[in-house]
Amino acid sequence: MKKRLLLSLLGLLLVVGILAGIKGLQIFKMVKSGKSFTPPPETVTTAQPHPESWEATLPAVGSLEAVQGVTVAAELPGKVTRLAFTPGTWIKAGSLLLQQDTSSEKAQLQAAEAEAALAKANFERLRLLIETNAVSKAAYDDGEAKFKQAMAQADTIRAAIAKKTILAPFSGRLGIRLVNLGQSLKEGEPIVSLQAMDPMFINFMLPQQELARVKPGLPVRITSDALPGRTVAGKITAINPQADSATRNVRVQATAANKDERLRPGMFATVAVVLPGKTQVLAIPATAVLPAPYGDSVFVVEERQEEKSGKTGLVVRQQFVRLGESRGDFVAVLSGLEDGATVVSTGVFKLRNGQQVVIDNALNPKFSLNPTPDNS
Structure with a gap:
């Protein structure tokens, strides 16, 4: 009886050992295969940075005011x-x-x-x-x-x-x-509001360090959600001689025509003061930038030879850049990128440094300085 039990135990141990050996061999092969495995290249779209001449502008947010406006009231009871x-x-x-x-x-x-x-x-x-x-x-x-x-x-x-x-x-x-x-x-009781709305004043604030670049007569462009898709032209007519002691900003007043009276006193509007001359910038699509708390970066596409196979392929290199102002679908690169480089234009969040890529620009979106989305 004891001999039979001993043989059964030995047989069981032999079976377990064989199964463990087979499983260990499978795991060893998987680890070895994983070390030699090369992920397939990621398909990307690309764009090339190109120098452009952009108008130098000062953006601001302002409030509209009638050239003449009053609430007519009773002078006597x-x-x-x-x-x-x-x-x-x-x-x-x-x-x-x-x-x-x-x-x-x-x-x-x-x-x-x-x-x-x-x-x-x-x-x-x-x-x-x-x-x-x-x-x-x-x-x-x-x-x-x-x-x-x-x-x-x-x-x-x-x-x-x-x-x-x-x-x-x-x-x-x-x-x-x-x-x-x-x-x-009663004396002073309001009767009706009376507003002269053509032309209109727009009052906005500019930082004191920009005051040297601004003078009466400079053109301004005014946009408002009350005029979707339209830009109203005006010009600076007055600059306040005193700066705000709390914010160190200077109040500026521009005047713009308002013949159709679509702009109303009290509305807010976006103002762009057009400065003389143009600025040379290196522009890339804004979607090419990977924002991060420690700095913005782009992925530059480069050719690199593989050490094992000796084949030449495309890889991406993460490059940190310093950005300037945005204009439409583009953003200006102040430093960190050279003219003629090729950068990934979309889907940068899924890439890593040194990853192999394949370029396919068939689905590359059209970038514009003045985009007009379909749902606008």
């Missing part, structure tokens, strides 16, 4: 007896906007004019009498003062009537009406 404007329409300077009740002032004016007429008649008589020394100089001066006081009182009432006849101070576009017929207005 009074009841609204007439509304003479239509909200949202264009109106000329001097046109009637609103009439307040002036019945009391008109009655007072009649009395004041009567007093002024009497004071004038008395003064005229005194002037004739003083020529013959029939009255004293004091009586003459008193009559003259009363005449002037009566005239001033009448002018005061006329001014009150004029203030209750509210006219447009300048030509422009009216806003939404803020009062109703029959409403009793």
Whole structure:
């Protein structure tokens, strides 16, 4: 019985040993094959850096402001007896906007004019009498003062009537009406907004170190989401003589035409100040750049001979670069790359330094300085 058990145990150990040997041989072959395995080349698209002349611009974000804009308000308290404007329409300077009740002032004016007429008649008589020394100089001066006081009182009432006849101070576009017929207005209560929107001001800030490059008359390009696909041309008309002490920025004002009144006061817009002359840059597609916290880099495609086979193939070399401004689909390279090199233009995130590649530019996208995406 013991002999049979011993033989069974030996047989089992023999089987386990054979299986372990076979498995170990398989693992050894896999490791050896893995060391000699060469991954297939990665298919990439490429582009060549090329020198270009770019306009030198200063970007900024600004706010639009009407050349003339005001909220028309009541100067004196009074009841609204007439509304003479239509909200949202264009109106000329001097046109009637609103009439307040002036019945009391008109009655007072009649009395004041009567007093002024009497004071004038008395003064005229005194002037004739003083020529013959029939009255004293004091009586003459008193009559003259009363005449002037009566005239001033009448002018005061006329001014009150004029203030209750509210006219447009300048030509422009009216806003939404803020009062109703029959409403009793208080002093300073708003009536309607009036904005002269052609041309328009755009105010923006520039850093103090850029002030030496900016002067009145320089052209600017204005873009806004209110004008998709359009660029409005303008020019710098004023530069604030004082810088902001908190930000060290200088306020600049440009003026642009706005005949269709698509730009409205209070909107924000993007501004590009066009500087004189052009800048020579080495441009590459922005998709060729692999951003990283420690520095931006590109993959340069080079020919390299394999040590084992002696064959020549294409490999990529990671090259760190210093970038400048972006323009459309391109970005300027300030240093780290030479003209004539070939860089991978898309899919750089899947590459590693020294990896073999194959170039296939059939699917290479078209890069442009002024791209127009289909969904814009």
